[in-house]
Amino acid sequence: MGSDLLPRATLQQYDLRKDVWAQLPPLSVPRYDANIQLLANKVYVAGGRQCKRPIKAFEVYDLETRCWTPLPSMPCKRSYCGVLWDSGGRLCVLGGLRQGGGHQSSKFTRNVNIFDPSQAGVPSLCPRGLGPGLPGARSPWGPVSLGPGPPVGAWLKSEDTLAMKTKRADFAAAFLRGRMVVAGGLVEAFHPQKKKWERLAPMSVPRCSASSLVIRDRLLVVGGVNQVPSTAHEILYVKEEEFL
Template sequence: MAVPNANEFHWQSLARLPSGRVYHSLFEVGGQMYMLGGCDAAGRPCPALDLYSPEGDRWISLPPMPTSRAGAAVAVLGKQVLVVGGVGEDQSPLKVVEMYNTEEGRWRKRSALREALMGISITVKDGRALAVGGMGADLLPRSILQQYDLRKDVWALLPPMPTPRYDAITHLIGSKLYVAGGRQCKRPVKAFEAYDTETRSWTSLPTLPCKRTYAGVLWDPDGRMCLLGGLRQGGGHQSSKFTKNINIFDTNQGSWLKSDDTVSMKTKRADFAAASLRGRIVVAGGLGHEPSALDTVEAFHPQKKKWEKLAPMNFPRCSASSIVIRDRFLVVGGVNQVPSSAHEILYVKEEELL
C-alpha cells in the first residue's frame, strides 16, 4: 500500500467534549470510541463515561463509573471493560476495580487491588489483564506484577519486576511482556525488562539510552519500539531539555539501533500525541521551547527517510489522549493552559470521513 503524501493528510474538528478534560482514558470496543474519567478544569477527577457517535457527530453519556477517577488503567476483555486504580477525588491512589459491560450498559464492582495504586500499566494476554508496577499512597514505586482472571474475579501475584516503577511503557509480543522506562518518585528510570509468561521469569535488556519522560512511544509490527522526543533529564545542575531525538529498540536483535540509523524529528517536543497511520509515524502538538502548547504536526516518510510537516492541529494542546480507529487518528481533550474540550481527527483526504 502506498504511503500517503504529506498534503493528503487532513484535520477535521468533531463534536467538542461536554467539558474540558485531561488524564482521561480512551478505549475501543467494536470499532467505537469510549472516553472514561479524567480531571475537569478544577482538577477534580470525574466519573463520566461517554461514547462518541460518528453518525450524529455527538457524545452520548453512558452510566457513570461508581468511583470518580483520573489516570485509570483500562483493559478491554471482549465486551467488558476493566478499570483499575488511578487517582481518586482526594488526589490519592485507588485500589477500587470496576467493570463496565458494554452490552448491558452497567457497572459492577470487582475484586480490589491488594493496595491502592496509580500509574499502573496494563496489557491483555489470553483474556487476562496483566497489571505492572504503580505508585502507592506513600508515593513510592512498586515492582508488583499481577494478573486478573475475569471468570474467577481474582488477582494473582506473579514474580515481581526487578525494577520498581510507575507509568512504564508496556507491550506484549508473543509470550513476552516488555516493560520499558517509567518513573520512581517523579524521576525517570532507564530500566528495560521483559517478563516471559511461559517461564514466569524476568530478563534485563539493554537500558534506555537516556533518562527522559513524556516521550512518544510506538511499536511496529516487526517488533521494534520507537521512543520519540520527550523531556531529557539534565544531570547535576543542568536543566531538563526538550529533545527531538529518536531511539529504536529491535526485539529480534535484542539491541538499540545505532543513532546513524534513526532520523530526528523536526521539532523538539514532549507530552504530544503519536500514532502509526497509513505506514507513517505521526506526532502532533505537545510542549516545546515555545511558552504555549504546540499545534504543529509532522510525519515520517519511511521511503524518503525524512520527517515532513503536515497541516497543524486546529487546537494546540499537550497531554491529549489519542487513539487510532479504522485508520483515523483521534486526538481528544488535553491541556492548553486549561483542560481542553477539543476533539479532532486526522485522516487521509482521499477517503470518506468515518
C-alpha cells in the same frame, strides 16, 4: 506510586470473567510514568521516573512464562516518551522528558531510538523455585532469580535514526500506513522513503497527556491537558497523496 510517593514495582492482572485481581512478578526496576507496549505475548516497559528523575531501564514481561527479562538500557534517560512498533517489528521510542523537575521545553528531547528484539541477549528473571508457566499467579511471588531466557534485542546506532523536528514529551504516537505519526501541539509524520519528518495539519486543540488509539488507519486522540483539563477529541486521517 504509593501514598508515600515512592515508585512501585507492582504488576497486577485483572480477570474480567472472575472479577478478581492477581499478583504477578514485580518489575526489576520500580518506576512510574513508564511507557508500555504489547507485541504478541510480551509486554515491553520502557523508561519512566524514580523520585522525579527519568531512568534508562528497559525490560519485557512474557505473559506465557510469567518471567521478566532485563533488556539493554535505553540510549538516554526519558519518561513521557512516545512508543510504537514499526512494520518491521522494531520498537521505536520517540522524544520524552530527559530531565527531572518541571516540564520546560529545554528538558524535552527530539531523539528517536529504535530497538530490534531479534538480536541476541541476556537471561530472563523468573520466580525462584517456579518453572515457566506453572500455576500460582494468584498468590504473591517471592524473590526473582536468573533463569534461561530468549534473545532480548539491541538498540540501533544513533546514525540509523532521524530526530523529530520538534522537542516534545507526553504526546500521542502511532504507526499509520507505513509512517510514524506523532501528535501533540504540532503533528508530524516520518516518511521512511524520503527519510525525513514532515509537518501535517496541526490539531485543533494543542494539548498533552492525551490518550490515543488507531482505528482503521486513523489516529483517534482523546482528551488531554491544555492548561486546564480538556474534553477535546478528534480523528486525524492521513491521505496517501499527502506523502507523495
